[in-house]
Amino acid sequence: MSDKAVVVPDRANTLTSAVARQWRRLVKRQDFVVLAFFAVIVLFLSLYTDTFLHSQNLSSLARNFAWIAIVALGQSLVFIIGGIDLSVGSTLALASLIAARAMQVGLPVPLGLGAGLLVGVVIGWINGLTVARVRLPAFIVTLATATIVRGIAYGLTRGWSVTALPAEFLALGQYDLSIGSWSVPLPLLLALGIAVLISLLLNHTILGRYIYAMSSGERSLILSGVNVGHTKEAVYTLCGLLAAAGGLVMTARLGVAAPAAAIGYEVDVVAAAVIGGTSVFGGVGTTLGVLLGAGVTQMLYNGLVVLGFPSYWQTIGIGAMILTVVLLDYYRRRR
């Protein structure tokens, strides 16, 4: 009798411990947690609101998501090498303004786009150069660049917005492609395309290896003859380029380039990257995670709007979420 009494709980214990082990392994993967959270939000908003699943709401969500995701992909690269780029919002604004001005004075659309992207490249490269060569903290360097670039944007336009942009350009942000019975917003496809390219870069090139190795193995890279300075410059430049690209997509969607565009959006970009599992301590992050992170933040905003929360309170939700995820990451690393 006593035998049975011992055996039964034992079996139950091994079963629950196996389940618990599997569960812990899953929970450790940030992708999975974000995916689960994503599903919960979608389910909740579909059940409790009438407007969330409306095609117009979804399309607007996808367009906003696209440019946040593009910029967050660049930011996540910088996070993986153990840095941060706070100038993405300003870069995005200046790149959009320069592109818009160029098209307004009659330059062809491709040249205008090129000019905008070039602005991003130059700002990113300056950031990279200062961080890698002069070895100043990325936080302070990019904060300074952000202020300077924003100042240039205001100075060039004297505070006015640039409107009346060519239709070919606006199509970039507003056109829908019909795939079967679905109409898919072009920005969403652009974001996915860029994500695929970044994923290839991270997982199937030498540069990707060095990016992942940088935060904890910088000395080993230096001793192995890898030009660490150039690698950092490349990552910051890429981040600037993607910020500019995100800005162009946003401007094309809104139809107006404003010097005050994207003020405070650095937080959304950081949130997308961090919630998507990119570690602010470096070395960890995936493209899929960043896409999911961008999706979650945008849906959170969107959900709070459709649920009728006052917009003044919305940022609290995002801030709390960033803090939670970073704390989780910190404890996971300490273990």
Add this chain to the structure above:
Amino acid sequence: MEPLLRAVNLSKTLGTLTAVRRVSLEIYPGEVVGLAGQSGAGKSALAMMLAGIYTPSEGEIYLDGERLRPPFRGRSLGIEVIHQQPEMAETLDIGANVFLGNELGWPPAGRWLKVPNRRRMDREAAHLLAQLDMQYDSLRDSVGNLSSEQRQLIAIARAMTRPARLILVDDPTLPLSFGSQQRLLALIRDWQQAGTAVLLASDDVDDLMAVTDRIVVLRHGRCVATLPTDGTGREEVLSAMVGIADRQQLTPILWALDSYYRAREQAEKLHQRQAMIERDLGARNTVSRQLIDNMVDQIDALDSANVALQDAQRRLLAELELERKQLAREIHDQVIQDMLGVNYQIEEMEAEAAVTPGLQAGLAAVRASIRDLVDDLRHICGSLRPPTIDSLGLGPALQSYTRDWSERAGIAASLHLDPQLRRLPEAIELSLFRIVQEGLNNVRKHAEACRVEVRLEHTSPRALMLSIGDDGCGLAENFDLAALSAEGHYGLLGVSERVALLGGRCKVGNRPGGGTLLQVEIPHPRVEQGKQAE
């Protein structure tokens, strides 16, 4: 020949510390240069400058006569470095770490956008790690959980991923097991054979003596000596490393010390203690500094006492040999010739007709004993100074001696000589011969053996191992070399002293299968082997 790498007046200041002061150095293709120095002597800083990682505070570096502008990418110029501390990219796996900075892929000349060829890299990494005998589960494992030895082996494999022209080996042996250390030394020899130049920085003089052609000694960042390995010894390198000012010849009064081995042992212990205390010197106060200074003084005194003792004994042995040689010549040229003359006179007397048959028998007996005497004297001459050793060398001398000994002692003796054995300096040949004589003498007197085996083999191009093994009764359980001298037996002690004077090692013990085994390892100048003459 043009040097592969030439460094001129290199200095490096790290913070307020000048780690390297005006060091000049040349390394030729296919040369193994040793960089000796205690920790903190500036070996690593010099290696880092030669690798292009540190920018020198002053001085120039030339590769193939062309001046390099630091910081340069040493690896792209064919300069590989194995560092003291293995640095790993913690987020990457074993395979990726082996090829870090030298990834194979497509397009071959591509840089950042090169697509890594994982399968090929894994195959080559597995091959390299197998060569180093490293144990691991999978190349996909993260390096985070590896032992420091495994990490160092990965770092060594990293330096072997492409053919190098110069490999800087910066004292990587600390985390390595003895086996891995030996494997590394063997690798350095292989690299040299392949024409690669090697700079081996180390504080282990034995390692340096084993593989280098030339030893550059650093002390407090300065180059204090450049010694050809063939023309120097452990003691000279060590004294240059620690900086014993001059080898004053102390009077041989110190013979009064009962055994200089004890002194030497004590010096070793003090050295070790000094090293241990120096390790956390920063945290200690001035009292321990004083203590160390005292100890250093003591060690200096002991070292110079040792040197004097050794010099005295070396002189004594040399004189002993000289005297034996003269004695042998005198016996041979004078006494034996005289006796042969006497023999001849008796023979003439015999021929005279007036001799009675009784007297003739007596004279014949006298002549027979004269012949025996001459034979005995010849034998004594042979042991005093083997006639073959001067003309034909150690090998033939040993052959004729063991054959003769075997006949006289009635014990079967076999002799195995290394086929690579060449002529060695006189002192070494004579010492080895005397050791064999003493060893075989002991076998006859004490071992009660019926078979004895003498082997003389190279353990490296610069060391010989002599072993004498018998199948006799073996040594007593509480055998103590020091106690023998107290009882008036000096034979084995003499052997161990001769070995110590030649800078070698001596071991006496029982063989597992029964019997005694005397093993003697003696370093000697490099002997050109086979066809590999200059």
